[in-house]
Amino acid sequence: FxxxxxxxxxxxxxxxxxxxxxxxxxxxSKSPGRPRIIRTKAAIQKLKKRLSRRNVSARKLSRDLVISQTSFRRVLKDDLQLRAYKVQTEPLLTDEHKAVNRTDAYIRGGIRQKRKFPQKLMVWLGVCSKGVSPLVIFEKGTVDHDRYIKEVLPIALKYGNKVFGNDWVFQQDGAKPHTHGKTQDWCAENFPSFIDKDHWPPDSPDLNPLDYCIWNDFAQSMNWDKVT
Structure with missing residues (x-):
């Protein structure tokens, strides 16, 4: 067993x-279970022949063959192994057309060479209603909580105090360097006010202008042909 x-x-x-x-x-002596009445071999072959003759909608075929749409779909899917699809129309392009388009794209800057393992560069930027903070560039290594505390938070604090005085709130996302205990302690001790990791509202794109607006505009304004 x-x-x-x-x-x-x-x-x-x-x-x-x-x-x-x-x-x-x-x-x-016979197959187990209830015998088929609708999805018989004859009905399946009849439907197969009708499908091979001309294109017709599934609804019209089920009505002509006096078969419910549920049984009709089962025959198509389970018995005939057919799947519905929609014909996609596209321009009829010859090899000459494609070559011209490719050349035109290259001339207009639509084709760019890309290094397989490009050098990575991390940056930090603060945004508020009055403008943007100085840009912090990390040329080497990764950013952990220690580096974030030493290189980023003092810049954010200096800029915020300069622009707003002592009346402003520091907000950051849920990255690990941001939610680390030492980072949270530093923010609580130095910023006039900040949103800690336990009170950060989830799914809040309006509170992330960098991720949903600034970085995208920044990337589009760059001259990528000069990026190596």
Missing amino acids: HDLNGAIGLSTIERWCKVTRESGSINL
Whole structure:
């Protein structure tokens, strides 16, 4: 029973064993279960021939063959292994057209060479209603909480105090250097006010102008042909 467990019901296995003990073989005179009335072999072949003659909607075919749409879909999917699709129209382009388009794209700067392993550069920027903070550039290595505290937070604090005095709130996203305990302690001790990791509202694109606006505009304004 172990090899067939899960594939065939236990009652079926026991019945087969009984038949084998009594007759020495298993001879199923008919298929188990209720006989098919709609999805018969003749109906399947009839539908297959109709499909091969001309394109017609599934709704019209099911109505012409007097088959419910549910049974019709089962025949298409399970018996004939067919899938619905929509014909996509596209311009008929020759090889000459494609070559001209490719050349034109290259001339207009639409094709750029890309290094396989380019040098990465991380930057930090603060944004507020009065403008943007000085840009902090990390030329080497990754940014952990220690580096974030030493190189970023003092810049943010100096800029915020210069622009707003002592009446402003520092907000950052949920990156690990931002939510680290030491980072949270530094922010609590130095900023006039800040949104800590336990009170940061989830799914708040309006509170992330950098991710949803500034960085995109910044990337589009760059001259990528000069980026190596």
